[in-house]
Amino acid sequence: MPIDPDLEERKSTTRLFLIIAATVVVLALVLVLVIAPAVANIVNPGLGLRESALFAFVATLVVIVVMMVAAGDGLVGEIQFVLPAFFVFFLLIWVLIAWVF
Numbered sequence: 486m487p488i489d490p491d492l493e494e495r496k497s498t499t500r501l502f503l504i505i506a507a508t509v510v511v512l513a514l515v516l517v518l519v520i521a522p523a524v525a526n527i528v529n530p531g532l533g534l535r536e537s538a539l540f541a542f543v544a545t546l547v548v549i550v551v552m553m554v555a556a557g558d559g560l561v562g563e564i565q566f567v568l569p570a571f572f573v574f575f576l577l578i579w580v581l582i583a584w585v586f
């Protein structure tokens with residue numbers, strides 16, 4: 486009995502989707518556990534440089550990953566532009582968060 490290539494492709498696509506979904510869920514849980522103590526401190530009079538650095542790092546990481554995926558050229562092909570952009574975004578967002586909050 487021949488194997489249906491469409492069925493095999495569906496199975497591999499489903500496995501890949503489940504792996505990616507599980508990875509996203511685990512990363513979201515880790516981020517919540519790491520950021521939750523810092524978010525609880527927002528009710529204080531202000532954020533210091535240490536707390537704002539945590540928020541800036543997460544925000545910068547999310548922005549850079551979204552931009553790399555949107556570029557469509559592959560994650561490794563953009564690395565020479567991503568590293569300087571990451572540090573510039575991080576410093577800018579860090580200072581702005583510390584200043585505003």
